[in-house]
Amino acid sequence: MSRIRVLVVDDEPDFLKLIGRRLERRNVDVDVVNNGQEALEFLSKTFVNVVILDVRMPGLSGIETLKEIRRRYRNTEVIMLTGHGSVESGIEGISHGAYDYILKPFLIDDLLERIRAANEHATLKQKVRGGA
Amino acid sequence: MTATSYTKLRWKLIAITLCFSLIPLFVLGYVIHDQFSKSYEEKLTSNLVLVVNSKRDTIDMFLNERVVQLQNLANTHTLAQMTNQTYLNSLFDIIHNTSRSFIDLGVIGQDGSHEAYSGPFDLRDVNYKDEAWFNQVMLKGVYVSDVFMGFRNYPHFIIAVKRREAGKTWILRATIDSDVFTTLVRNVRSGKLGDAYLVNRNWELQTPSRFGGKVLSRAHLPEYSGGSSVDICDWSENGTMYVAGITSLSLTDWKLVVTESPGEALSPLLRVQSMVYLLFLICACMIFAGTYLTVASVVGKLKAANDERAALDATIMQSSKMASLGKMAAGVAHEINNPLSIIRESAGWIRDLINDGELDGFEALDDLNEAVSDIDRHVERARTVTHRMLGFARRMEPAQEDVDLNILAKQTVAFLENEIKYRNIEVVFDLDSNLPLITTDSNQVQQIILNLLENSIDAVAENGRITLESRVDGPFIAMGVKDTGAGIPSNQLSKVFDPFFTTKPAGEGTGLGLSIIYSTLNKLGGKIIVQSEHGQGAVFTFFLPLSGAVRDS
Numbered sequence: 001m002s003r004i005r006v007l008v009v010d011d012e013p014d015f016l017k018l019i020g021r022r023l024e025r026r027n028v029d030v031d032v033v034n035n036g037q038e039a040l041e042f043l044s045k046t047f048v049n050v051v052i053l054d055v056r057m058p059g060l061s062g063i064e065t066l067k068e069i070r071r072r073y074r075n076t077e078v079i080m081l082t083g084h085g086s087v088e089s090g091i092e093g094i095s096h097g098a099y100d101y102i103l104k105p106f107l108i109d110d111l112l113e114r115i116r117a118a119n120e121h122a123t124l125k126q127k128v129r130g131g132a
Numbered sequence: 133m134t135a136t137s138y139t140k141l142r143w144k145l146i147a148i149t150l151c152f153s154l155i156p157l158f159v160l161g162y163v164i165h166d167q168f169s170k171s172y173e174e175k176l177t178s179n180l181v182l183v184v185n186s187k188r189d190t191i192d193m194f195l196n197e198r199v200v201q202l203q204n205l206a207n208t209h210t211l212a213q214m215t216n217q218t219y220l221n222s223l224f225d226i227i228h229n230t231s232r233s234f235i236d237l238g239v240i241g242q243d244g245s246h247e248a249y250s251g252p253f254d255l256r257d258v259n260y261k262d263e264a265w266f267n268q269v270m271l272k273g274v275y276v277s278d279v280f281m282g283f284r285n286y287p288h289f290i291i292a293v294k295r296r297e298a299g300k301t302w303i304l305r306a307t308i309d310s311d312v313f314t315t316l317v318r319n320v321r322s323g324k325l326g327d328a329y330l331v332n333r334n335w336e337l338q339t340p341s342r343f344g345g346k347v348l349s350r351a352h353l354p355e356y357s358g359g360s361s362v363d364i365c366d367w368s369e370n371g372t373m374y375v376a377g378i379t380s381l382s383l384t385d386w387k388l389v390v391t392e393s394p395g396e397a398l399s400p401l402l403r404v405q406s407m408v409y410l411l412f413l414i415c416a417c418m419i420f421a422g423t424y425l426t427v428a429s430v431v432g433k434l435k436a437a438n439d440e441r442a443a444l445d446a447t448i449m450q451s452s453k454m455a456s457l458g459k460m461a462a463g464v465a466h467e468i469n470n471p472l473s474i475i476r477e478s479a480g481w482i483r484d485l486i487n488d489g490e491l492d493g494f495e496a497l498d499d500l501n502e503a504v505s506d507i508d509r510h511v512e513r514a515r516t517v518t519h520r521m522l523g524f525a526r527r528m529e530p531a532q533e534d535v536d537l538n539i540l541a542k543q544t545v546a547f548l549e550n551e552i553k554y555r556n557i558e559v560v561f562d563l564d565s566n567l568p569l570i571t572t573d574s575n576q577v578q579q580i581i582l583n584l585l586e587n588s589i590d591a592v593a594e595n596g597r598i599t600l601e602s603r604v605d606g607p608f609i610a611m612g613v614k615d616t617g618a619g620i621p622s623n624q625l626s627k628v629f630d631p632f633f634t635t636k637p638a639g640e641g642t643g644l645g646l647s648i649i650y651s652t653l654n655k656l657g658g659k660i661i662v663q664s665e666h667g668q669g670a671v672f673t674f675f676l677p678l679s680g681a682v683r684d685s
Contacts, residue, residue, distance in 0.1 A: 012470060018477035025484050056466075083469035105473035105515050108480050 036060030325393035591617025
């Protein structure tokens with residue numbers, strides 16, 4: 001099974017640095033960007049399996065970025081990352097097409113689990129579509 | 133407002149109302165009484181004037197008649213006829229028969245000696261030459277004397293007329309019993325204090341006065357200003373008011389005096405007056421009672437309304453306090469969650485390095501490992517707090533299910549079975565088996581029961597009892613969770629639902645449990661109350677609406 005390619009979008013550089021290192025260590029290809037605009041630019045050049053997207057960011061917000069990603073890249077799954085609490089903003093993300101959400105602070109293994117699930121989901125979808 | 137200010141308000145209202153109702157009443161009463169007694173007095177006075185006038189006319193007429201009678205006798209007879217003793221006797225008999233007041237009849241010559249005399253006394257030898265009246269009658273022709281005792285020694289007066297006949301002057305003199313006046317004036321006397329009498333110009337009584345004394349003693353009357361035909365004067369003696377009507381007679385300079393005591397005459401008025409006073413007193417009492425009752429009821433209603441509003445204000449205050457605290461809690465939680473995740477990731481990174489053996493051989497590896505575990509544990513602790521805060525602030529859409537509170541309670545107790553057994557706590561169910569189903573959010577209700585049970589277990593600690601009871605209470609279903617713990621001091625009872633209020637040691641409680649329950653129940657249309665006595669345990673009772681109408685928050 002090929003390595004999963006992940007893009008983490010968050011406005012906290014320290015957070016990006018650490019999450020990158022830790023996922024790298026768990027055999028995930030990780031790229032990090034600081035905001036929604038950069039994420040969209042990155043995606044236009046490189047295909048990723050899963051985007052981990054913070055809900056609250058300056059500039060383009062998480063939900064707007066999510067909408068844009070869902071519109072443009074059908075094979076990329078999105079996991080919303082929220083410190084806001086809120087099951088609500090997570091649910092809002094799902095209603096706009098996110099695969100899942102996770103509340104900050106989280107356990108890395110928990111995140112990894114969801115990334116894998118999201119990737120499987122994407123692969124399955126692709127197969128169904130391909131088969132159809 | 134305090135109780136005293138209500139009392140003040142009540143008396144103020146009573147005073148104002150009484151002012152506006154009693155003052156007109158008293159003014160009306162005073163005016164009526166004043167006018168009534170004034171007109172009554174006027175009536176009394178005019179009545180007195182009338183009596184005095186008519187009585188004076190009677191006396192005047194009587195005197196006049198006597199004078200005219202004598203003048204007729206004198207003018208129709210000659211001296212020769214009159215000095216005939218037999219003739220005079222027969223003449224006296226005739227007039228004495230027609231008028232008993234004549235006592236005797238005498239003919240007096242111009243030298244003052246009796247020429248003839250007819251009557252019961254032997255006055256034939258009396259000479260009147262030096263008497264004042266003799267000179268008066270010689271001068272004026274007619275004379276009416278004052279009452280005097282005279283030679284006869286009983287009150288009488290005389291009338292004398294002069295006749296000039298062929299150069300000779302003689303006088304016809306009659307003695308008249310003054311008792312006739314006594315009878316004439318006596319019937320005027322009214323009441324117990326009324327009096328009537330005649331006085332001469334020196335205020336000597338000509339008829340006996342009822343209270344003033346015998347004939348010829350001095351009448352005591354106050355000064356009065358004469359002038360009109362009847363003079364009215366009033367005075368007071370020994371606390372009794374007197375009114376006198378005084379008038380002069382036309383033939384003599386006597387005066388007729390009629391006195392009355394208006395107090396006596398006015399006694400019917402006084403009776404009416406005291407009745408009116410009593411009536412006014414009753415009216416005033418009724419007005420006072422009515423005012424008091426009305427004002428008391430109005431103030432009572434006002435107080436009730438104010439109290440109700442104060443209670444409502446307190447509820448609104450509590451809700452808005454919750455809302456703003458919720459917002460603040462959400463903001464704080466969010467701001468803390470980001471650094472927390474960075475701390476956790478940092479610690480996680482170190483753990484990753486340790487796990488991968490990259491730090492093998494490092495002397496303090498065990499210490500480092502422990503430090504990372506500590507960081508992780510305390511991040512978890514902080515995360516619990518922030519997530520509960522967020523949970524507190526979260527806007528929930530309550531689900532709608534048919535919930536059997538009894539089953540829910542038993543299930544919830546089952547969750548905590550191990551803890552309960554471990555602590556040797558007895559759980560008693562006192563549930564109403566006929567409890568109706570209600571439509572509400574079972575997860576949230578279960579959370580409420582769970583939180584309350586956890587609190588009770590903490591309160592009991594060990595070897596205690598927790599009682600769960602359910603019942604229908606008005607439009608609500610009530611469920612109580614009662615423990616045998618230490619209870620809550622009364623000064624803390626009002627704070628238990630405030631966010632962040634906790635009695636547990638730092639780090640063991642967030643102080644959010646009960647405030648979350650409070651706001652959850654608010655959303656579900658219910659409420660929660662607490663009863664406790666320090667040392668006697670505590671009962672938390674929550675209420676959920678029977679109607680099942682779940683309010684949208």
